[in-house]
Amino acid sequence: MYINGHWITGRDVFTVYNPATGEQIGEAVDGNVADARGAIDAASHAGASWSATTAYERSHILYRAHQLMMDQQPALAELMTTEQGKPLKAANNEVRYAADFLLWYAEEAKRIYGETIPSARADQRFLIHKQPVGVVAAITPWNYPVSMITRKLAPALAAGCTVVLKPAESTPLCAIAVIKLLEEAGLPPGVVNLVTASNPQPIGEEFCTNPKVKKLTFTGSTAVGKALAQKCAPQLKRVSMELGGHAPFIVFDDADPVHAAKGVSLVKFLNTGQACISPNRIFVQRPILEPFLDTLKKRVSALKAGNGMNPETSIGPLINERAVEKVERQVDDAIAKGATLLAGGVRETGDGFEAGFFYGATLLSNVTPGMIIYREETFGPVAAVIPFDDESEVIAMANDTHYGLAAYVYTTNLSRGLRVFEQLNFGIIGINDINPTSAAAPFGGTNESGLGREGAREGIDEYLETKLGGFSI
Numbered sequence: 320m321y322i323n324g325h326w327i328t329g330r331d332v333f334t335v336y337n338p339a340t341g342e343q344i345g346e347a348v349d350g351n352v353a354d355a356r357g358a359i360d361a362a363s364h365a366g367a368s369w370s371a372t373t374a375y376e377r378s379h380i381l382y383r384a385h386q387l388m389m390d391q392q393p394a395l396a397e398l399m400t401t402e403q404g405k406p407l408k409a410a411n412n413e414v415r416y417a418a419d420f421l422l423w424y425a426e427e428a429k430r431i432y433g434e435t436i437p438s439a440r441a442d443q444r445f446l447i448h449k450q451p452v453g454v455v456a457a458i459t460p461w462n463y464p465v466s467m468i469t470r471k472l473a474p475a476l477a478a479g480c481t482v483v484l485k486p487a488e489s490t491p492l493c494a495i496a497v498i499k500l501l502e503e504a505g506l507p508p509g510v511v512n513l514v515t516a517s518n519p520q521p522i523g524e525e526f527c528t529n530p531k532v533k534k535l536t537f538t539g540s541t542a543v544g545k546a547l548a549q550k551c552a553p554q555l556k557r558v559s560m561e562l563g564g565h566a567p568f569i570v571f572d573d574a575d576p577v578h579a580a581k582g583v584s585l586v587k588f589l590n591t592g593q594a595c596i597s598p599n600r601i602f603v604q605r606p607i608l609e610p611f612l613d614t615l616k617k618r619v620s621a622l623k624a625g626n627g628m629n630p631e632t633s634i635g636p637l638i639n640e641r642a643v644e645k646v647e648r649q650v651d652d653a654i655a656k657g658a659t660l661l662a663g664g665v666r667e668t669g670d671g672f673e674a675g676f677f678y679g680a681t682l683l684s685n686v687t688p689g690m691i692i693y694r695e696e697t698f699g700p701v702a703a704v705i706p707f708d709d710e711s712e713v714i715a716m717a718n719d720t721h722y723g724l725a726a727y728v729y730t731t732n733l734s735r736g737l738r739v740f741e742q743l744n745f746g747i748i749g750i751n752d753i754n755p756t757s758a759a760a761p762f763g764g765t766n767e768s769g770l771g772r773e774g775a776r777e778g779i780d781e782y783l784e785t786k787l788g789g790f791s792i
């Protein structure tokens with residue numbers, strides 16, 4: 320743990336495992352409520368001087384952090400593959416994505432503009448000032464263990480906030496590496512603090528109820544996000560929530576089915592399906608169903624599960640046994656209710672799979688609304704295909720979820736693309752595009768997928784308060 324500029328060691332620890340091999344790869348200090356409180360006090364104390372720094376000073380440190388992260392990319396990527404499981408190439412991509420947030424907010428720190436507003440009174444002036452919200456508590460997940468940290472910390476620091484971070488218990492080592500790098504970049508003591516813990520619940524409770532914390536930013540499951548938002552409500556603490564998704568991927572019959580199937584095979588199996596924007600319901604218009612499935616089946620069957628350090632691996636392990644069981648339950652339920660299994664459908668066993676959490680890349684077709692997989696987020700390597708007949712039907716089906724994070728549409732008809740873009744109730748929509756994410760673009764969901772946006776200009780607003788001055792002259 321890192322509190323008030325000191326690394327805390329020599330305490331009770333919890334073990335960190337490699338999900339591909341089951342091997343112990345390290346340990347982290349098992350923090351408690353007193354540690355969380357100490358970290359919040361440190362952040363609160365540091366807030367006075369950090370918020371008084373110039374935007375140029377904060378920007379300078381973030382630029383340095385960006386450079387350090389790019390310099391350390393190979394080591395960080397290897398650590399990520401070992402701790403989280405994704406293939407090394409994907410881990411390298413994530414480190415670059417994570418570094419992009421440091422760079423973007425190094426730039427954006429200098430663009431925290433205020434405003435003057437004309438008044439109806441000749442003797443009055445309105446002045447709008449933007450000020451940091453204060454101490455930010457951040458809780459991050461294991462699936463993107465580096466970029467989910469910089470996506471929160473970079474804008475918070477750029478805005479002049481101080482931070483206490485609690486990373487996921489499966490991936491504390493990546494968090495430690497990021498905080499070391501921020502320390503090396505020159506952040507003063509107390510500006511960023513790290514509390515690692517095997518049991519997140521009491522730390523989360525302290526974050527939500529300690530009056531010194533002014534804002535909670537969370538990425539994780541919808542259930543936990545809702546519980547934390549409720550705990551923040553009595554103090555009306557500001558919250559940002561990046562929660563689950565159940566992304567539709569709609570392929571209209573005017574699209575090239577081969578191109579669309581390639582798109583699905585690339586995006587669905589990224590991070591072994593463990594992404595909140597992973598396509599979970601693949602709607603394909605009936606006239607092109609066959610060529611679409613032919614291509615997708617070939618590509619899914621060719622995906623090789625394995626240790627992410629092996630260059631031939633295209634999908635890594637799931638994070639733990641619970642994740643494998645969830646996928647098994649969804650696939651078995653779908654098959655029992657009449658879905659057609661076209662590839663995979665089994666846990667990987669045998670050589671190299673003895674201790675890891677591997678499930679084979681799976682393709683199901685004829686998925687219907689009565690199946691669990693139609694409603695519940697999968698977070699695993701399963702492509703679930705649902706045939707449809709017309710545009711209004713598919714929009715209704717796509718919107719028939721309490722989630723609202725990402726959606727994807729393949730069409731060559733411009734009018735249809737725009738129509739569907741407008742009618743889908745999701746925060747992020749890729750039109751013939753499987754990667755509509757960037758540090759420059761606002762990421763976030765509608766409905767129960769969350770509150771607020773990360774990245775882009777909007778991302779820094781989450782850490783700023785608007786102050787109005789009315790001046791009589």
Ligand code: ADP
Nearest residue numbers: 458459460486487488519520523538539540543
């Ligand atoms: P997942 O099920 O995908 O692991 P979670 O929402 O459980 O998603 O985890 C995301 C983050 O939330 C992690 O950092 C985890 O430690 C944290 N977390 C989980 N449960 C709680 C809780 N009750 N209070 C605070 N944080 C929690």
